[in-house]
Amino acid sequence: xxxxxxxxxxxxxxxxxxxxxxxxxxxxxxxxxxxxxxxxxxxxxxxxxxxxxxxxxxxxxxxxxxxxxxxxxxxxxxxxxxxxxxxxxxxxxxxxxxxxxxxxxxxxxxxxxxxxxxxxxxxxxxxxxxxxxxxxxxxxxxxx
Amino acid sequence: xxxxxxxxxxxxxxxxxxxxxxxxxxxxxxxxxxxxxxxxxxxxxxxxxxxxxxxxxxxxxxxxxxxxxxxxxxxxxxxxxxxxxxxxxxxxxxxxxxxxxxxxxxxxxxxxxxxxxxxxxxxxxxxxxxxxxxxxxxxxxxxxxxxxxx
Numbered sequence: 001x002x003x004x005x006x007x008x009x010x011x012x013x014x015x016x017x018x019x020x021x022x023x024x025x026x027x028x029x030x031x032x033x034x035x036x037x038x039x040x041x042x043x044x045x046x047x048x049x050x051x052x053x054x055x056x057x058x059x060x061x062x063x064x065x066x067x068x069x070x071x072x073x074x075x076x077x078x079x080x081x082x083x084x085x086x087x088x089x090x091x092x093x094x095x096x097x098x099x100x101x102x103x104x105x106x107x108x109x110x111x112x113x114x115x116x117x118x119x120x121x122x123x124x125x126x127x128x129x130x131x132x133x134x135x136x137x138x139x140x141x142x143x144x
Numbered sequence: 145x146x147x148x149x150x151x152x153x154x155x156x157x158x159x160x161x162x163x164x165x166x167x168x169x170x171x172x173x174x175x176x177x178x179x180x181x182x183x184x185x186x187x188x189x190x191x192x193x194x195x196x197x198x199x200x201x202x203x204x205x206x207x208x209x210x211x212x213x214x215x216x217x218x219x220x221x222x223x224x225x226x227x228x229x230x231x232x233x234x235x236x237x238x239x240x241x242x243x244x245x246x247x248x249x250x251x252x253x254x255x256x257x258x259x260x261x262x263x264x265x266x267x268x269x270x271x272x273x274x275x276x277x278x279x280x281x282x283x284x285x286x287x288x289x290x291x292x293x294x
Contacts, residue, residue, distance in 0.1 A: 002181045007174055009165055013185040016164020017192020023157035024193065025200030030149040032210035032217050035157060037247040042271045057147035061154020062247065063254035068155060069162050070255075076162060078252050079170035080259045082242050091263035093238030094245065095270020101231025102221060105245040106157075108232070109190060114197025115205070115218065122224050127236030128176075134240025135176040 024111055027058070036107020037062075038098035101127070145212055158251045164189040167251040169243025176240050 024035040031054055033040075040055050069075055082090065098104045101123055103112065108127075112120020158167075165171045166189055174183035207216050239245050244252070244263050252260035 003184070007171070007181070007183045007185075009183075009185050010188045013164050013188035014192040016160045016162070016166065017189035017194075018196055019160030019163055020157055020189065021160075021193040021196025021200070023153045023160055024197050026156060027150065027153035028200055028204045028210070028216075028218075030210055030212050031146055031153070032204075032212075032214040033150075034217070034219060035153065037157075037245075037250070038271075041246060041250075041268070042275075045268065045272050046275055053147045054150035057150040058154035058157075059250060061151040061156070062158040062250040064151075064155055065158025065162060065251050066167070066255035069159060075255060076165060076168060077170075078168050078255060078257060080243070080252070080257060081170065081173075082259065084259060084262050087242055087244075087259045087263040088266040090238040090242030090244065091249075091266025092270040093241065094235055094263075095238075095267035095272075096274050097231045097233070097235030097238055097270075098246065098267075099231065099271045099274035100227050101233075101235050102219075102228060104235060104247075105239075106247050110193045110197055111201070112219070113190070114194050114201045116198075117219070117222075119222055119224050119228060123228055123232040126229050126232035127239060130233040130236030131176045131240040132178055132236075134237045135173055136179050138240070139177055140179050 020106075020110060021114075024106075024114070028111075034107060034111045036103045036111055038094075038104040039102075039107050042099060097127075146214060149212065157247065158254070160193075161248055161251050164192075167248045167255070169248070169252075171243075172239070172245075172248070173243040176243075 027033050027035045033054065040058055044052060044055050066075055103123060108120040108123040113124060161167045165185060171183060171185065175186040204216060204218065210216055242263055244260065246267065249260045249263045253264055
């Protein structure tokens, strides 16, 4: 393991993290809902009446973020190295996995850990572990 | 009013992801590549978000309704089972393949990246497939009371 000191951005990472925390705080204190993005999206697929508008509004906010950011300052680079077929496979796996696992990085990783939920801790350690394993396989075993 | 607050929350969340560098799959993959040139930034993002979240959820836990008067709907599931671990492991595989999880993918779609759109369409199909399978399973279980009573 080598630390990538050039790419490592502790200050902007912490600042961005605090902003994410504020967003989660706003959603739970104003709307009474947990900012778990896979759950917010998934809830639209099997809609219950009166439970759809806030979900669409939250997702619209996420979509608007890069537009608003660009209006104020240059959008940081977004580099997607994976191919289209890779995106489709990854998307399917993420959809199935988050539905069975009951959450993703935001729901389990941010909100669940903030609630001190043992369930979310297990989920978070699980997806980070398999994420490590997947990238290790792709970059150091399969690719070399 | 509720959708307005939800929109602002989503917008703020997305801006946080962008500022943190988390909308960039290359940066996520640099975190997941512990055997390469490791970028631990994601841990600082989590720490910053959780520092605020701890306070917010401690307040939320003590309330039965939100500031807008909506019911406080905190997760009630506590089970740590195969479904949780298996699903989460699977999610991590997809995360490692693309460098995308749901939030950043939606932000990248908003920035106009077609690959993020492909990821999201596939993700929705994966979610819908699980919903379909689960609905079928629940229905077939309720149709055979003998099996469920055993």
